[in-house]
Amino acid sequence: MFDVAIIGCGPVGAFAANLLGKAGVSVLVIEQEAHPYPLPRAVHLDHEMMRLFQSAGVIDRVAPDMRDTEGHLHVGADHGVIRYMGTVGRARPFSWSNDYFFYQPELEDHLRDALADYSNVTVQLGVAFEGLEQGEGAVTLRLSGGRSEQARYVIACDGARSAVRKALDIRLDDLDFEEPWLVVDAEVDGPVRFPDLWGVPEAANLQTLSVMMCDPKRPATIVPGRGNHRRWEFMLLPGEDDRAMMEPQSVAALVEPYLSGVPHRVVRAATYRFHGLIAERWRQGGVFLAGDAAHQTPPFFGQGMCHGLRDAANLAWKLELVLKGQAPDALLDSYQPERDPHVRAVISAAVGAGRYICMLDPEAAAERDAKMREAAKGAQHGTAADLIPAIATGIVATGTAGAGERFIQPRVGDRLLDDVTGGGWRLFTHGVIEADDVTVIDITTLDDQGAIAAWLADRKADAVLIRPDHYVFGTGKASDLVACRAALIAGVTHQEIAA
Numbered sequence: 358m359f360d361v362a363i364i365g366c367g368p369v370g371a372f373a374a375n376l377l378g379k380a381g382v383s384v385l386v387i388e389q390e391a392h393p394y395p396l397p398r399a400v401h402l403d404h405e406m407m408r409l410f411q412s413a414g415v416i417d418r419v420a421p422d423m424r425d426t427e428g429h430l431h432v433g434a435d436h437g438v439i440r441y442m443g444t445v446g447r448a449r450p451f452s453w454s455n456d457y458f459f460y461q462p463e464l465e466d467h468l469r470d471a472l473a474d475y476s477n478v479t480v481q482l483g484v485a486f487e488g489l490e491q492g493e494g495a496v497t498l499r500l501s502g503g504r505s506e507q508a509r510y511v512i513a514c515d516g517a518r519s520a521v522r523k524a525l526d527i528r529l530d531d532l533d534f535e536e537p538w539l540v541v542d543a544e545v546d547g548p549v550r551f552p553d554l555w556g557v558p559e560a561a562n563l564q565t566l567s568v569m570m571c572d573p574k575r576p577a578t579i580v581p582g583r584g585n586h587r588r589w590e591f592m593l594l595p596g597e598d599d600r601a602m603m604e605p606q607s608v609a610a611l612v613e614p615y616l617s618g619v620p621h622r623v624v625r626a627a628t629y630r631f632h633g634l635i636a637e638r639w640r641q642g643g644v645f646l647a648g649d650a651a652h653q654t655p656p657f658f659g660q661g662m663c664h665g666l667r668d669a670a671n672l673a674w675k676l677e678l679v680l681k682g683q684a685p686d687a688l689l690d691s692y693q694p695e696r697d698p699h700v701r702a703v704i705s706a707a708v709g710a711g712r713y714i715c716m717l718d719p720e721a722a723a724e725r726d727a728k729m730r731e732a733a734k735g736a737q738h739g740t741a742a743d744l745i746p747a748i749a750t751g752i753v754a755t756g757t758a759g760a761g762e763r764f765i766q767p768r769v770g771d772r773l774l775d776d777v778t779g780g781g782w783r784l785f786t787h788g789v790i791e792a793d794d795v796t797v798i799d800i801t802t803l804d805d806q807g808a809i810a811a812w813l814a815d816r817k818a819d820a821v822l823i824r825p826d827h828y829v830f831g832t833g834k835a836s837d838l839v840a841c842r843a844a845l846i847a848g849v850t851h852q853e854i855a856a
């Protein structure tokens with residue numbers, strides 16, 4: 358019997374398998390296709406993902422293919438800028454650029470290739486999940502070819518149409534957004550044109566950030582990819598037929614304003630329904646949903662896959678503790694309460710952006726533009742990464758300053774903090790204390806230019822305890838944090854701790 362079976366080796370399944378492989382548990386990965394889907398869906402990820410790739414030991418494989426970028430620009434009906442979510446000159450809390458563009462099939466190849474490093478990870482390609490039965494301490498999987506396998510836990514990373522989710526009869530909560538869009542990928546030899554654009558901030562480089570044309574005549578997104586890859590997404594207007602819009606002449610007419618005179622080759626055109634959906638239950642017995650199987654978002658902030666990688670990071674350290682007998686199974690019940698509000702907040706923001714991006718009434722769009730310009734006056738521009746909320750419940754010392762936030766990753770000399778400290782639970786404090794299962798780091802010995810001391814001073818705290826997924830467990834007195842961690846992991850409730 359395997360410790361964990363992962364259904365689906367898309368980016369989320371492959372990433373989860375890397376984390377669990379590194380943790381030393383036995384993993385079975387079941388994937389129905391022999392090769393990753395050859396065309397990109399996701400093109401953007403944020404800096405937290407780069408840090409997670411560090412944790413999974415795959416950063417050296419994936420980083421060379423990443424192209425760092427400078428945020429998002431939203432343009433109104435009159436082709437003037439209405440919202441700038443730029444990252445030029447902004448802090449880099451994890452020492453990575455705030456945003457990256459990439460090519461999804463390459464990322465998936467790297468994540469799959471990395472699994473060969475683990476003798477405790479078995480990958481079965483060309484095998485489909487067909488059904489399951491749950492018993493005491495084991496899940497039996499029915500697979501294609503009449504085969505079966507057993508695992509203590511299963512992570513369903515089998516995508517939006519998840520057969521596992523359907524087998525468990527888990528419904529999706531619909532955030533009431535569904536719009537048809539045409540996705541066009543092209544290889545482009547030259548700069549893309551943006552005719553008639555005005556109000557572009559000086560720092561914004563149109564060739565390196567994603568531009569959202571909120572033009573009621575045809576809402577569209579233009580995204581630079583890695584290398585000469587470029588992505589366009591065009592909203593289909595009422596009455597337009599998917600098939601007709603995918604025809605080469607329709608696609609050529611849509612990209613023409615951006616590519617007139619620029620040599621290019623369209624590599625695909627496909628329609629998608631963008632929607633906001635979240636599974637009502639993320640755990641049933643020994644089975645967990647993760648990635649698109651658990652939630653789907655309109656891609657307006659490029660966060661769909663990022664959510665899934667966060668799911669995997671959240672679940673992996675908890676599974677490791679439970680499987681190694683260091684925590685009760687109940688620890689895994691914190692997965693949905695921690696992840697669902699997180700995902701819901703960001704998907705709701707994307708749905709909110711989708712509502713104004715997809716506005717087709719010219720008067721309403723003009724009113725929107727005026728309001729957004731007024732709101733933006735004098736305000737510090739946010740970035741997409743600012744949308745990520747803190748974890749408010751679960752395995753966090755709620756009520757302590759900074760609890761649930763993502764912890765900074767300063768440079769330590771010429772290295773990155775996590776590479777210096779290693780993964781797992783880390784306590785940053787002044788001096789040294791005894792703590793089981795926690796790496797204690799005396800910040801007075803760290804060559805981090807005082808970054809962590811300043812972070813602690815801002816929160817008026819002596820110490821900070823960091824979870825393996827890099828979220829802040831809590832701040833306060835070092836010994837209190839260690840005791841609180843041990844209690845929460847053992848299943849003591851927040852109320853019992855407070856009493």
Ligand SMILES: Cc1cc2nc3c(=O)[nH]c(=O)nc-3n(C[C@H](O)[C@H](O)[C@H](O)COP(=O)(O)OP(=O)(O)OC[C@H]3O[C@@H](n4cnc5c(N)ncnc54)[C@H](O)[C@@H]3O)c2cc1C
Pocket residue numbers: 364365366367368369370387388389390394398399400401402484485486487514515516517519520540629647648649650656658659660661662663664665
């Ligand atoms: C147009 C578009 C643009 C996007 N842009 C972004 C972006 O910029 N940034 C971002 O973060 N996200 C983006 N996304 C979302 C992102 O592509 C998905 O969130 C991500 O691919 C989900 O990964 P996953 O591993 O959960 O699922 P998938 O990638 O769908 O992988 C599921 C895997 O499970 C396998 N599988 C399915 N059923 C079975 C079965 N029965 N048995 C065995 N295997 C099975 C499939 O073959 C597949 O390999 C975008 C999506 C779209 C459509």
